[in-house]
Amino acid sequence: MRVAIVGNGILSNLGALYFKKRLPASVEIVLIGPEDRGGLPLVGESTIEITSQFLETELGLAEYLCKNHYPKFGLTYYFKLDLDNPDDRTYSVHCNERGPSNNPPLESWTGPMVRPLSWLLNRFTFDRDIRKMVDERGGIERIDGLVTDVALDGQEGHTLQIKETNGHTRSIKADWVIDGTGRNRLLAKKLDLVIKPEGQRNCFWFWLADFDRSLLKNLNALGPKPPAPGEPFHYDRYYTTHHFMGRGNWIWMIPIKAEDNSELISIGFVSHPDVYEHEVRSVDDFIEQVSKVHPVVTDFVKSGRVVDTQLLRRYHYVVSKVYSPNRWGILGDAAFAPDPLFSNGLAFGTLQLEHLGEMITQDLEGKLAPEYVNALSDALMGPILGSQTAISKWYHSMDDPFLSSLRLTWIEYTYFYMVLPMVVNRCHYQPDRMKLWKVLQFRQDKNPYEIPQALLQARSLFDKPTPEHFLYRGKEKVNLRALDKVERVDEILDQVNEGSTLLGKYTREVVERVKELAG
């Protein structure tokens, strides 16, 4: 059997490494893509536990990540109490103050902090190193060129037309085609599968060097602090993905390690054009708009040197299906461009690689059923659509620090008690466990990422939030068993139920607190 992966981006190369490991040696893997990205932007520096679990346990990259990239200690969200007053730097700050306890030790991790569960990637270094690993791995054929067309035929074999970078043209046959062509979306365009969801996004981002890191602390942070040096689970909050929320927009700040070991930071401005009235297309626009709300961020930016800038406008899309019984799959950016608010773009891509690995395995064994292929397509698109819909709605009240803190806490509980243990225990593709995954399938009336009416009503009981309104769940929202590989489905269900109970308790406590404050 021959599997053709079209694209030379991160997911295509990770896919080649993974398939080589997962599939029998008789399966030929061919990667077709140019060295040059052809103007496609390179972004996606913050990994979550799902991504790093794949990189560490499936591909054995833990030591590589530890040596070459910064650790990540979760996500930190800054909700400003008074967005209209630049002089008031009071923020309700929410982060995960500890991770699941059962992560394996890491030889190269010698820092005074707890061993991280995920990583902040320098994507230029990372993508280059992964490509090199593919070449050194051997047994993976690489063709430097563009696929100009594909004649799909799952029975007799697909035919791919290739224009090599050296000018030659040729065609090859393959039993499976995996489209990893990124925003070029080879198959989705050919098959007319692209859907542009209503809520669009614009994003401007840049890298900063030679900055004064201490300026980021120049704010009045409400909420619990991370454990101090010497205490269990101590970490440095700088090494998290920082999110500053605004009116219909938010800013990411992701520390990254330069090749020469100096510090860089990636800073991005994401907005919903229906909710945010301004355009941010340059560093000057960024300084002008952001200084009115978050001078702590712009003071920091002004202290450094801008290295590179990128802009994407109205970039959000999904496809109507990602896999076909006709032996093709659409991977990563070729299939969807999710909102990066929860750093989950690469995570969805790694789930897809596991799906594809399983489908090809079943195909080799002659037992791949069309129903299973379609079920996997739904199993991926359900959580993508559910989380994206909840995030799209969020933009309409992103300026509300209280509601934002509720939405964040809700989604993080859902992630740590439902999504993560299910992924670790393969509920996203193992047939006897997939019924559990259905909890995450998107239904308009019951979206697991959406906060309940009781919390929305609590917000209507007061005018402006005060520091007393906020409830922090830094430690509690992290499920300490989330990384346990369990024997029985019941044990996963226990965690899901525990999460539901905690969400119920959280909801009650929020409502009680608000009522108490309202007198």
Ligand SMILES: Cc1cc2nc3c(=O)[nH]c(=O)nc-3n(C[C@H](O)[C@H](O)[C@H](O)COP(=O)(O)OP(=O)(O)OC[C@H]3O[C@@H](n4cnc5c(N)ncnc54)[C@H](O)[C@@H]3O)c2cc1C
């Ligand atoms: C603003 C923004 C922020 C993000 N932040 C995060 C984050 O913090 N964390 C996270 O996990 N994810 C994030 N993501 C998502 C992440 O960037 C993507 O999931 C990931 O980079 C996609 O990789 P890919 O391999 O699918 O595509 P790409 O890396 O774009 O690769 C596509 C490849 O296909 C090749 N190609 C194109 N056309 C052809 C053709 N016809 N024939 C052959 N080859 C072709 C290109 O040359 C390229 O090599 C973010 C996305 C955006 C837009």
